Amino acid sequence: MTADEERITVAQMSAETGVTAHTLRYYERAGLIRPVARNSGGHRRYSRADVAWVSFLLRLRETGMPIAQMREYAALRERGPITIQPRLELLEEHQARLREQLARMRAHDKALSAKIALYRDDRGQAQTHDEEQDR
Amino acid sequence: MTADEERITVAQMSAETGVTAHTLRYYERAGLIRPVARNSGGHRRYSRADVAWVSFLLRLRETGMPIAQMREYAALRERGPITIQPRLELLEEHQARLREQLARMRAHDKALSAKIALYRDDRGQAQTHDEEQDR
DNA sequence: CTAGAAGTTAGAGCACGCTCGAAGTCAACC
DNA sequence: GGTTGACTTCGAGCGTGCTCTAACTTCTAG
Numbered sequence: 289m290t291a292d293e294e295r296i297t298v299a300q301m302s303a304e305t306g307v308t309a310h311t312l313r314y315y316e317r318a319g320l321i322r323p324v325a326r327n328s329g330g331h332r333r334y335s336r337a338d339v340a341w342v343s344f345l346l347r348l349r350e351t352g353m354p355i356a357q358m359r360e361y362a363a364l365r366e367r368g369p370i371t372i373q374p375r376l377e378l379l380e381e382h383q384a385r386l387r388e389q390l391a392r393m394r395a396h397d398k399a400l401s402a403k404i405a406l407y408r409d410d411r412g413q414a415q416t417h418d419e420e421q422d423r
Numbered sequence: 424m425t426a427d428e429e430r431i432t433v434a435q436m437s438a439e440t441g442v443t444a445h446t447l448r449y450y451e452r453a454g455l456i457r458p459v460a461r462n463s464g465g466h467r468r469y470s471r472a473d474v475a476w477v478s479f480l481l482r483l484r485e486t487g488m489p490i491a492q493m494r495e496y497a498a499l500r501e502r503g504p505i506t507i508q509p510r511l512e513l514l515e516e517h518q519a520r521l522r523e524q525l526a527r528m529r530a531h532d533k534a535l536s537a538k539i540a541l542y543r544d545d546r547g548q549a550q551t552h553d554e555e556q557d558r
Numbered sequence: 559c560t561a562g563a564a565g566t567t568a569g570a571g572c573a574c575g576c577t578c579g580a581a582g583t584c585a586a587c588c
Numbered sequence: 589g590g591t592t593g594a595c596t597t598c599g600a601g602c603g604t605g606c607t608c609t610a611a612c613t614t615c616t617a618g
Contacts, residue, residue: 299594309595310577318575329584331595344538351531355575369545376542383535390532393525396486400518403479407511410504433565444565445607453605464614466565490605565614572607583596588589 295325295333305342312342319359320345322366351386430460430468440477447477454494455480457501486521 298309307315315321321341324332348358361378364371433444442450448467450456456477459467483493496513499506 297594308577311575313596314576327584329595331584347531347534349575351528351535372542372545376539376546379535379539379542383532383539386528386532386535390525390528393486393521393528396482397518397521397525399482400486400514400521404511404514404518407507407514410507411511443607446605448566449606462614464565466614484605560618561616563614563616566612568610570607570609572605574604575602577600577602579600580598581596583594585594586592588591 295327295335296339298332298334301332301334301339301342304339305346307342307346315342315345318355320355320362322362348382351382352389353382357382430470431474433467433469436467436469436474436477439474440481442477442481450477450480453490455490455497457497483517486517487524488517492517 296304298312301307301312302309305312312321316324321338324334324338327333345358345362348361349355357378361375364375364378431439433447436442436447437444440447447456451459456473459469459473462468480493480497483496484490492513496510499510499513
C-alpha cells in the first residue's frame with residue numbers, strides 16, 4: 289500500500305534504538321513487537337513504524353512499566369482503534385504512577401542533600417550524626 | 424554507655440521499616456547491616472540507631488543504588504569517621520545519578536502527556552497517529 | 559509447666575529482564 | 589561460486605534482589 293518501503297535490518301534497528309539484536313528478538317517473542325516482516329531469506333526487515341514503536345516501548349520500560357503490562361498494551365494496539373479508550377486508561381494510570389515515583393525521587397534528592405550537607409560540615413573534624421553513632 | 428537501651432525485635436523492626444524479617448536478615452548477611460546485637464537466646468535486638476540506618480539504606484535502594492555499592496558504603500561507615508570524605512564522594516556521585524534519573528523521568532512524563540493528549544483527541548473518532556499505523 | 563507464637567540458620571528457589579551459545583542459513587562482495 | 593559476516597531459532601544461563609522452606613530453638617502467656 290504505502291509507496292516508500294524503507295526497511296532496515298536487525299543490526300540497523302539495534303543501532304537506532306540502542307537495544308541489542310538479541311533483545312529485539314526477545315521483545316518479539318515476548319509479544320511486545322508483532323511479528324516483524326521478513327525478506328525472502330527469512331531475515332527481519334524492520335519498518336520505520338517499528339522504530340517508532342520500539343522507541344515508545346523503551347519509554348515505558350525506562351519509566352518502570354513491567355514487560356507484562358507492555359504486552360497488554362501491545363495486545364490492545366493489535367486490536368485496532370476500538371481499543372483507544374482502554375489504552376488511554378492504561379497510559380493515564382502509568383503516568384500517575386510515574387508522577388508518584390517522581391515525587392518520591394524528589395524527596396529522596398532533598399534528603400540526600402541534607403545528608404551531604406551534614407557530611408560536608410563533618411569533613412576533617414571527626415564528628416558523627418544520625419545513624420552514624422557506634423552502638 | 425548510653426543509658427536508654429531501647430531494643431526491638433525483628434518483627435518490630437520490620438513493622439517500623441516496612442522491610443520483611445527475611446529481608447532484614449538478608450541485608451545483614453549481605454553486609455549492609457553490621458551484625459545485630461542478640462539477647463541471651465540468640466534473638467536479634469535492634470537498636471534505634473539500626474532503625475535509622477536501615478531507613479537510610481532504603482533511601483539508597485529506592486533511588487536505585489545497587490546492593491554492592493550500599494555494601495561499600497556500609498563498609499566505609501564501619502571504618503569510622505576517617506572515611507567521611509570517601510562516603511561524601513559516594514553520596515555526591517549517587518545524587519548526581521539520581522538527578523540525571525529525575526531529568527529523564529521528567530522528560531518521559533512530558534512525552535507521555537503528549538501521547539495521552541493525542542489519544543484523548545482520537546477517542547471515539549477512529550484515528551491513528553505515530554506508531555499506530557498498521558504496517 | 560506447657561502450648562503456640564516467634565525467632566534462628568543454611569540453603570534452595572523464584573521473578574524479572576535480559577544475554578548468550580550453538581548450530582545452522584543467508585547475504586554480499588570479490 | 590566461494591568466503592566472510594550477518595542473521596536465524598531454540599533453549600540454556602545469568603545477575604539482581606529478594607523470598608521461602610525446613611528443621612530447630614527460644615520466648616511468652618496462661
